[in-house]
Amino acid sequence: MTARIDIVEVGPRDGLQNDAANLSVAQKVEFIHRLDAAGVRRMETGSFVSPRAVPKMADSAEVFRNINKDEGRSRIALALNEKGVRRAIDAGADEINFVLVAGEGFGQRNQGMSPQETADMLALCAPLAHDANIALSATISVAFGDPYDGEVDPAIVANLAAQAQRAGAAEIALGDTIGVATPWQVRDVFERVRIEAPDVYLRAHFHDTRGSALGNVYAAIEAGVNIIDASCGGIGGCPFAPAATGNVATEDVVFMLERAGFDTGIDLDRMIDTAKWLETVLGHPVSSSLVRAGRFP
C-alpha cells in the first residue's frame, strides 16, 4: 500500500497575495481551474482580510463566485477576524483557514493582535463556521521564528494549538512564514504540538526563503504529518514579513514525494505546465526547481 500525502495548494492565495503582478479575476479563475485539472483537491482560493492591508486579495469574493464548485474539492478561504469569517461564509467557501500568530511583533504588524488575541478571536469566530457547516482549520504563523521578535518558544505554539483544538479547529498547520525553520526544529515543534493538541490533523506550511523547505517537508513527514502546503511555481510570501519569498513549490514537493513512493494525487506534468503558464501571466520566472530541470529523465 502506498502512503498518501495530501497537498494543499496555496498558490492562488499565499502565492498571489505577495506577487508584483496584478492578475485579473479571469486569470485567477483560470489558474484555479488549471490546478484542479492537475489533481488538486484542496486549495487556498482567496482571503477575506482588509483590502487596504492586502490589495491583491480584494477580489476574492468575485473569484469564489466564478470558480467551478465540484463535489469533493475544498475551496479554502483565509480569515483573521469575524468580518473575514462572515465574508468567507457568504462567498461560499468550503473551508475557513483561520490565522493565529505565535509572535507578538509579527502579530501586531500582520493583524494588529497579540498571539493570545488571535486565539481568542478564533474561539469567538469558530461557532460561525460550525453553524454554517463549514470546515475549520487554523494556521499558526511564524511558528518557527518571528521576523521582528526572533525565536519563538515552542510552548507558545503548542499552547495556541491546544486552544485552537478546543475552539473546534479540525486541523492545525504550523507555518514557517519567514523560512527560518530547520528540519530538527520542525520535528521538535510538531512533536510538542501533537502532545498538547492530540485530536487534530496536523499540516505543515513552509516557505523556502533560506533553502530549507524541502528538508522541512521531509522532517514533518517523518514526524507523522501527512498534509503539506505548497504553491505552484513556488510563488508567494507575506506582505508583512520583510524579504518574504515563496512557499515550497508544489511540483518540487510532488517530485520528491512520488520518487520516494508516496502518492499525492497530483499530475506532475500538468503541475509543471501550470507553473510555466503562470510565468507567462505573472510576467516573470518562478522559482521552482522542476520548472527549470524537468522531471526524472
Ligand code: COA
Ligand atoms: N475584510 C474587509 N475589511 C475588513 C476586515 C475584513 N476581514 N476586517 C476589518 N476590515 C476593515 C474594517 O471594516 C475597517 O474599515 P473602515 O476603516 O473602512 O471602517 C478597517 O478594516 C479597520 O478595521 P479594524 O477592525 O480596526 O481592523 P484593523 O485595522 O485592526 O486591521 C485586519 C485588522 C485583520 C483587518 C488587518 O490587519 C488585515 O486585514 N490584515 C491582513 C493580514 C494578512 O492578510 N496577512 C497575510 C496573510 S496571513
Ligand code: ZN
Ligand atoms: Zn505562507
